[in-house]
Amino acid sequence: MRFFPTWRLSLSHALLSMLLVAGTAVAADGTPNAASPVHPSSMQQRPGHAAIASANFLATNAGLEVLAHGGNAFDAAIAVASTLSVVEPESSGIGGGFMAVLHRAKDGHDVFIDAREAAPAAVDRKAYLNADGSPNRDTALKGPLSAGIPGEPAGLVLIAKRYGRLPLQQSLAPAIRIARDGFKPDSRLRNAIAEEQKDLQRWPASVAKYLPNGKSPVEGAIWRDPDQARTLELIAAHGDDGFYRGETANKLVTAVRAAGGNWTLADLASYKAKERTPIIVNYRGYRIVTAPPPSSGGVAIAEILNILAGFDLSKMDQVQRVHYIVEAMRRAFRDHNDYLGDPDFVKMPLDMLLSPFYADGLRQGILPDKATPSSMLPRAEAAEPGMHTTHFSIIDADGNMAAVTSTVNYTMGSTFVAEGTGVLLNDEMDDFALVPNKPNVYGLLGSAANAPEGGKRMLSSMSPSIVIGADRTAVIGSPGGSTIITQVLEGILHFIDGESAQQIAAHKRFHHQYMPDEVMVEQGTFDPVTSEALTKMGYTLKQRESWGFMNVVTWDRKTNKLDAASDPRRPSGLGKVQ
Incomplete structure (x- = not known):
C-alpha cells in the first residue's frame, strides 16, 4: 500500500488516522508493532567489567x-x-x-x-x-x-x-x-x-x-x-x-x-x-532505543532508519549510499521543523512520523539519480556546528x-x-x-509547536541512544547542535556495519538539515570522484571544520569484551575500560 506517493505533507485527518500505529515502538522492517529482534530481557549475560x-x-x-x-x-x-x-x-x-x-x-x-x-x-x-x-x-x-x-x-x-x-x-x-x-x-x-x-x-x-x-x-x-x-x-x-x-x-x-x-x-x-517512554525502532535486526520529544533527535533518527530500511545500503557504492542517506535526512529534518515540540504542550503526530508506512511513502519520492531540492521553506543560513x-x-x-x-x-x-x-x-x-520559520543559532527552523511558553521545554537535538543486536551492543551520542542527529545516525549505521568503537568515533561526517539546502561535509569525508558525482546529482557540498565529540562504548557479547572510545578530534576526552 502506498499512502504517500510524494514527499509533500498535505494530509487529511482521514488519511492520518489510517497511519496510526500503537505507541512509540516501531519496526523499520515495514511491520508496525513487530516484536523487537532482540529484547533486552533476553540478555542474561553480564560483562563483569565496566x-x-x-x-x-x-x-x-x-x-x-x-x-x-x-x-x-x-x-x-x-x-x-x-x-x-x-x-x-x-x-x-x-x-x-x-x-x-x-x-x-x-x-x-x-x-x-x-x-x-x-x-x-x-x-x-x-x-x-x-x-x-x-x-x-x-x-x-x-x-x-x-x-x-x-x-x-x-x-x-x-x-x-x-x-x-x-x-x-x-x-x-x-x-x-x-x-x-x-x-x-x-x-x-x-x-x-x-x-x-x-x-x-x-x-x-x-x-x-x-x-x-x-x-x-x-x-x-x-x-x-x-x-x-x-x-x-x-x-x-x-x-x-x-x-x-x-x-x-x-x-x-x-x-x-x-x-x-x-x-x-x-x-x-x-x-x-521527568521519566518518559523512549522511542524504539528496529533496523536490520538491531533494536535502537533513543530519545523522544522534547528531543527531536530520536524521531528524526527513527524516521531516517525507516526510510533507509527499504534500501540495501551494503550493496551500494559510496555515492549511492550517501545519496539515499542525505535524502532521508532531508525529509526527517523537514518534519522536525514542522511538527515537534514539548509533548506536555503540543500534540504531535508521532504515530504518523514513526510509521514505516509513512516512511514507505517518503521513500517513493526519492529519485535514484537526482537530489531533491529543499524548497518548501525560505532559505536559512546555519551557523558553524557547535561543540557546546x-x-x-x-x-x-x-x-x-x-x-x-x-x-x-x-x-x-x-x-x-x-x-x-x-x-x-x-x-x-x-x-x-522565537520567531516562527526564522533560524536559531544552529540554522534550524521552527514552528508554533516550539514557540516559548511558561514552563515549556524547548526542542532539542540531543540524541542519546542504545543499540542492541544479537551479539553486540553500543551506547552512543555526541554534541554538535543540529548535527547531533546525523552524527548519531551515522554512528549507528557504522556500528551495525560491524565497526569498532574507535572506528565509529573517528569516522568523517556529513550532514543535511533540509535548510539550508546543502550537504555539510567534514574535510576528507569524500574523495574527489565522489564529490564530483554528488555535485552532478544536484547536491551543493559545503566544507566545514570537523564537528562533534562522539563518545562510544561497545559490548561484544560473543567475546564479552567492552570497548570505549572518545572522539579523536578532541584529545582531552577519555574512553576507558575498568
Whole structure:
C-alpha cells in the first residue's frame, strides 16, 4: 500500500488516522508493532567489567571511582555529569540540562530521563525581538533572559533516587572534591573562555569565576571553584531542595532579576525532571532505543532508519549510499521543523512520523539519480556546528547502560554566572522558535509547536541512544547542535556495519538539515570522484571544520569484551575500560 506517493505533507485527518500505529515502538522492517529482534530481557549475560567514554579524563575517572565504590552505571553517570559541570563548563553543567537513555540490566527496563530546561513563567517573546521583528540574538544567547530554568540538578537527583545504588553524596563527591581542591583547565576550556571573554566581562560574577586578574586561566594553572562546590554540597545533602529551594534558589533568583532576568522562586520550585517512554525502532535486526520529544533527535533518527530500511545500503557504492542517506535526512529534518515540540504542550503526530508506512511513502519520492531540492521553506543560513554540548556513554559490570547528553547550549552558555552559586546559566531560550520559520543559532527552523511558553521545554537535538543486536551492543551520542542527529545516525549505521568503537568515533561526517539546502561535509569525508558525482546529482557540498565529540562504548557479547572510545578530534576526552 502506498499512502504517500510524494514527499509533500498535505494530509487529511482521514488519511492520518489510517497511519496510526500503537505507541512509540516501531519496526523499520515495514511491520508496525513487530516484536523487537532482540529484547533486552533476553540478555542474561553480564560483562563483569565496566567502560566509560566521556569528553574529559577527570570525568571518566570520576565515574570509574564511583563504580569502584560499589556504584552502578547510573551512579557513575551522576559522577561524570557533575564533574563535567566543573571541568567542562563550556559545554554542560548544573546550570543547564540533559537527556538520557538508561537501560537497567536486571529486568531489561529502558527509560528516557528528561531533564531539559524550561521557560520561566514570565517569558515574553517580545524580549527576544528587535524593533523590526527579527530575532534579537543578544537577549536569546547572552545574559539571564537567555536562560531557561536548569534541569540537570533535578535529573541527577531523580537518577540517584530511582536507579542508583549509592547515596547522592557519594556520587557527587568527586565533583565536589575537584571543584574545591582545583584542577588544571584544558586547552578547550581556556580557549572557550578567551573566545567569550567580551561577553563574560559584562557580568561581575562571570569575571570573578572565569577571568581572575582580568584574563582567562593560563596553561598549567590550578583553578578552583568553591562556589560551585558549595552548590553541589547542598544538592548532595538536600536533593532537589538544595538547588530549587532555599539558599541556592534565593541566590539564583536574586542574581537573575538584578541583571534584568525574570526568574521567580516559583519557577525553580515547580521544576521537575521527568521519566518518559523512549522511542524504539528496529533496523536490520538491531533494536535502537533513543530519545523522544522534547528531543527531536530520536524521531528524526527513527524516521531516517525507516526510510533507509527499504534500501540495501551494503550493496551500494559510496555515492549511492550517501545519496539515499542525505535524502532521508532531508525529509526527517523537514518534519522536525514542522511538527515537534514539548509533548506536555503540543500534540504531535508521532504515530504518523514513526510509521514505516509513512516512511514507505517518503521513500517513493526519492529519485535514484537526482537530489531533491529543499524548497518548501525560505532559505536559512546555519551557523558553524557547535561543540557546546557533551555526551558520555557507560556500561557497567552488570550490563546497566547510560547514554547521557548534557548541554548549556552555545559556548559558555549565557556567559552569566549567578553570584555566590558558581552556576553558569544556559542560553537554551534560543532553542525555542522565537520567531516562527526564522533560524536559531544552529540554522534550524521552527514552528508554533516550539514557540516559548511558561514552563515549556524547548526542542532539542540531543540524541542519546542504545543499540542492541544479537551479539553486540553500543551506547552512543555526541554534541554538535543540529548535527547531533546525523552524527548519531551515522554512528549507528557504522556500528551495525560491524565497526569498532574507535572506528565509529573517528569516522568523517556529513550532514543535511533540509535548510539550508546543502550537504555539510567534514574535510576528507569524500574523495574527489565522489564529490564530483554528488555535485552532478544536484547536491551543493559545503566544507566545514570537523564537528562533534562522539563518545562510544561497545559490548561484544560473543567475546564479552567492552570497548570505549572518545572522539579523536578532541584529545582531552577519555574512553576507558575498568
